[in-house]
Amino acid sequence: MHFDVLVIGAGLSGLSAASLLAKRGLNVATIDKAYCPGGSCGAFKRGDAIFDQGSSMLFGWGEKGFNAHRFLFNCLEESITMIQHELLYCVHYDGRKVRFFPDIPRFIDEVSTLFPGQRESLVRFYGDMQTMYQHVIVENPSYTTPDEVDKKAALKSLLHHPLSYIRFLSYLNISAKTLLSKYFTDKAIFNFFDKLTSTYCYVTVEESPAILASVMFVDNHVGGSYYPAGSTLSLTGALEKVIEQNGSTMMAEREVVSILFNQGKPGGVLLDDGTVHTADQIIYSGTVWNLYGKLLPHNETTEQQRSWAQKQEPTYPSVVLYTLVDKDVVDELTLAVEMLVGRPDALDEQEVTAYIPSVDDRTICADDEHIILAIGPSFGSWDALDQKAYQQRKKQEIERLLAVLEKRFPSIREHLRHAELASPRTIQRFTLKNGGAVAGPKQKLGNHMFKRQHIRTDWDTLFCCGESTI
Structure with missing residues (x-):
């Protein structure tokens, strides 16, 4: 069969892409190996109990901050019930329970019990990060990836708060540890922040880019953390419903074994049952290693492309x-x-x-x-x-x-x-x-932002989304 768009992978990113395109009237087919869509955001039952497969705490649903999930479901005109956690979470650290309050001053009071000599530094650090977050993220929300941002819009935002933007961009190629060193003298507090970055993106403060960590340290407090009522399957189920209600197709229990080329461009897929489907455009929602090491034919890629993908360092299993x-x-x-x-x-x-x-x-x-x-x-x-x-x-x-x-x-x-x-x-x-490796390639210095897989590939009919991308 021929479609406007084929989406490979029905994880949260693939379903989001497919549902947005289906909503716009395109004929989309979404293919996934599993019976039930969702990937890490899926669920399964044992008796009457429902277990989330992996994701069980979600951000981006708040009325404030970077509310990407809320934005998505508003675009789809799809309602969903989210349960907000009164506290983000807590950390049992060095014999103490540290509660993560949405209110940052109250959270600082909590952390100060662990590091009493660092209270003023904590106030200064979170104050600076909040100001920058407000100016760069909140006042100029962008739901476009950095490689796709309109340059004129970016320049307009920069001129609105030039000092905050310059500071933010200066964090692009320094580590979170370097950033923290400008505020804190107690080296033990770095271990505490290690636990935060390892929770958010599976890296240490020495590995984490400051530009990523500086946003994370504030965003979760501002936007809050949530759980979808009825399990995370509520999210993926709602996206699947949008796809099917708009006349597009879900292909479950089918695995793409190869991306097919037509006149030098990706134009279809071969499935594990031997069937072939073609499309004007293909969106890949999966790992960079499977894309260049498995799905793209060897004779259509270069040694440089394959080597680059292979060198992407995975997060821990x-x-x-x-x-x-x-x-x-x-x-x-x-x-x-x-x-x-x-x-x-x-x-x-x-x-x-x-x-x-x-x-x-x-x-x-x-x-x-x-x-x-x-x-x-x-x-x-x-x-x-x-x-x-x-x-x-x-x-x-x-x-x-x-x-x-x-x-x-x-x-x-x-x-x-x-x-x-x-x-x-x-x-x-x-x-x-x-x-x-549930989080894909590490979000670490040298492997972050523009050095990751871009949304547009070297072929103008193949696009990428998901945790391997920018």
């Missing part, structure tokens, strides 16, 4: 433990998102983010139950294991992660109703994220 527990396991002070830090001075496998979405949404499991998801890094190799060794390794990981959760929820083992693990191999199998 992840494991996800899905548990269903008795309601009494979770105390009344538990937040929907809690980060459990192992060592303050290093990232190790003891660092786990616990998502308890049933704290805020009682519709996703029974009244006497809670859902606890534990997501964290996995540094050991999973590739060379045979089936028996693989299953044994999964059992060991379940035990390891339960031991981590047990420090926060002491009775979890005695009241465990269900537990299963997604290994890096599981994540790759269901989402095609290479090696289980």
Whole structure:
């Protein structure tokens, strides 16, 4: 069949692109390997309990700040119910519980209990970041990627607040650590900020570009964090509905094995069942490694292109433990998102983010139950294991992660109703994220902003979206 647009991948980015184009009247086909769309923003059921596959805390829904998701659903004229977390989340850090209040002065009070000598520096740092964020992001919201920004509009914004823009652009090629060094004298506070950048984008302050970190440190407080009522599947389901209601097509359980070229340009796809579909334009929502290492024919790419893609450094592989527990396991002070830090001075496998979405949404499991998801890094190799060794390794990981959760929820083992693990191999199998790297290429210096995959490729019929891109 022939379509106006073929979208490869039905994760959140692919579905967003497809729904916007379908809304504009184009004939779009969205192809995905999985039965249920969503990728990392999907969900599955065990009995009557609904588990988010990965994403369980979402930003960009607030009335203030950079509200990209709100903007998207407004464009689609699609309503969706979001539950706002009263607190963003909390971090169990060095024996203390640090609560992330939306109100930044109150958050500074909380952090100052850990670093009392840095209070004035915290006030100055967050004050400067808020001012810059207000001038650059809030007053001039842009939902266009940096490589697609209109130069005249950018110049107009720059002239409105030149000092803030110059400062913001000066952060492009320095690390978050360099930025923090201008404000803080206590080196221990860098370890704390490490935990924030590792939560937001899976990198340390030494790796993270200051231009990225400076926005993140403020944006989450201003915009808040949210959970979609009924699970994250509510989001992807709403996008799928827009696609189909506007006459476009969802192709589930079909994997693209190759992008086909016509007169030197991408013009179609070959699926795993042998069928061929063609289109005027193709949008790829997947990893840069799969694009250049698998889907684009070798004779249509250059050694330089393939080498560049291969050198993109992935974020660390992840494991996800899905548990269903008795309601009494979770105390009344538990937040929907809690980060459990192992060592303050290093990232190790003891660092786990616990998502308890049933704290805020009682519709996703029974009244006497809670859902606890534990997501964290996995540094050991999973590739060379045979089936028996693989299953044994999964059992060991379940035990390891339960031991981590047990420090926060002491009775979890005695009241465990269900537990299963997604290994890096599981994540790759269901989402095609290479090696289980859930966040794609690292957002690190030398691998950020304009050095990532652009929206436009070297072929004017192929576009890209998703976490591999700029």
